[in-house]
Amino acid sequence: MAKVTIKDIAKEAGVSISTVSNALNDVSVVKEETRKRILEIADKMHYIPDLNGRNLKAKSTKVIGLVTRSLKGPYFATLADLMFWECVKYGYELNIFVTNSSRSALTTILGNRVDGSVILSSSIDDKGAKRILDQETPTIFLDRELKGPKAASILFDSYADGMLVADTLLKRGVTRFAIMNGAFDNYDALNRNKGFLERLRLNNIRIEPEYELYGAFDRSIACEAMSSFLKEGLEIPEAIFAANDLSAFGCIDALTANGYRVPEDVMVVGVDDVEMCQWYSPKLTTVKTGYEKQGIMAVKKLIKMINGEEEGDIVKLHGHLIERESTR
Amino acid sequence: MAKVTIKDIAKEAGVSISTVSNALNDVSVVKEETRKRILEIADKMHYIPDLNGRNLKAKSTKVIGLVTRSLKGPYFATLADLMFWECVKYGYELNIFVTNSSRSALTTILGNRVDGSVILSSSIDDKGAKRILDQETPTIFLDRELKGPKAASILFDSYADGMLVADTLLKRGVTRFAIMNGAFDNYDALNRNKGFLERLRLNNIRIEPEYELYGAFDRSIACEAMSSFLKEGLEIPEAIFAANDLSAFGCIDALTANGYRVPEDVMVVGVDDVEMCQWYSPKLTTVKTGYEKQGIMAVKKLIKMINGEEEGDIVKLHGHLIERESTR
DNA sequence: CTGAAAGCGCTTACAG
């Protein structure tokens, strides 16, 4: 059976396609009786509207896009889930576009499929980001610092978070540090590292290259990095700052497997405050970045920009330290 | 600045819109020189195609939809991620549609936004599922047993998995069981429960209502259910079958918090083999359902149906037991 | 309250 269109319904109901369209969209002009009859026929004929036809003409899709390159990590699912519920509140749908091509990300964002997009920025290159800035589709960047008339950024203040961790540890008299870095090209990984090191520098403390490990935000990779480090036989640092919780777990996995105790021999601090921090042993000290807030704020802001109520701006979310067993 | 269309490019380039369209889509008829010039102009004018216009006419979108109601749980992210990479292989994009309305799920699936969809079935009601069966857009159900000319199902054989766990425990001489059920309306939760109980019944073993707990696939809920159970002062079972790994962790959390040892006092078995089974203490015995295979098979099958190379059918994936520390 | 008509931005036979 071929696809049923409003034309078919119009014929069946003996009315014009305009009337069918109005009835289907609850435009109030239609006589109640006509409306009912049309809806019944549409249902009986198994009518499903073609969204391409609809969106081509209509100004609004009532859907918000989330553009990303990867679905991995505990962060993404929570972010998307919270965004979804916020969308529901405002009568929007959430579509997630997974792509590793900056070109097709751009087409998705600006191709009139959505009323506005939240962009996990690794999904788009600098040139693409620039292009987004000077046009009219509302857009929010989550890990790139940009703004335009219809483009905003909602970020973690990762530089400040890094400083916060450094200060806390310095206050306890720690002088020998190691750092477990996050993904190379990531805004937050970079800034956590910078803020942390900057603070140490102010206190005339340096971290030797052998004490800068690479954990890629990943538990297994961090675990192996830590293991290799331990095999080298260098002096153990007093504290390790991991760029996120997962890589902090990886650190501790390796440490305990090698007979070290946390926090007695080494303290470890993560970032994110994922749920497992409370299940893990030792319970992990971490920076709560407020990433639950980020998604919600993004949707709220996006809808305000869609409605023309606000312009783009840059918001940075401050984290706060949650002290648990992995430090003392 | 208004939206740039092929019309604008045509004017700028002094050619017709047909030629612009052909150039943009690499249709080989266009003279190389013309094509180049048009592409340059398109780029300079910041042209982005309108996907609604395109898809309205074109037969194929080269995108596959994944329709779901929830993004929670370790299962979803892995599923979606693997599906994505499989899509990439075949030149498709993956769009994830999050919705809690069966109506809008249906519109998404059949509204010509995608070439085919994978449906996490809780996102659609029975009536909607029926309607999907008798039409032409290829569709795969992941936890509903249905088939049609263009509709297939790829499921876990959860009934068999439940039996497998029962058999394993029976073989060790266990006679007193408890069960931690999964979500009420879930295909797999239901069948794991049924298969398990059926096997016990064959051995003349019953589970009293007080020993059927409800964990909703969730760690915290399972933990509380187990805690309440322990407070009642009933005799402790020799083994607990949890409907998934997360709720198994919840069980064990409660047990160890109350001074019981796993597996010495009680054995616990989960389902899924999520990564944490290996990190958790005790390492969890579980059924590996092969959920990594499911997403990949779904995409492969979907594309074959899109290409008209295969019809719908029903595939059930068998699990196998992975024995670790939580049983002996 | 209903219908005829234009048009959204594209693709795709078809003619030249």
Next chain:
DNA sequence: CTGAAAGCGCTTACAG
């Protein structure tokens, strides 16, 4: 190799 024209399925002023 290029262009004129039809049409995909809808919505939306506008006339009646």
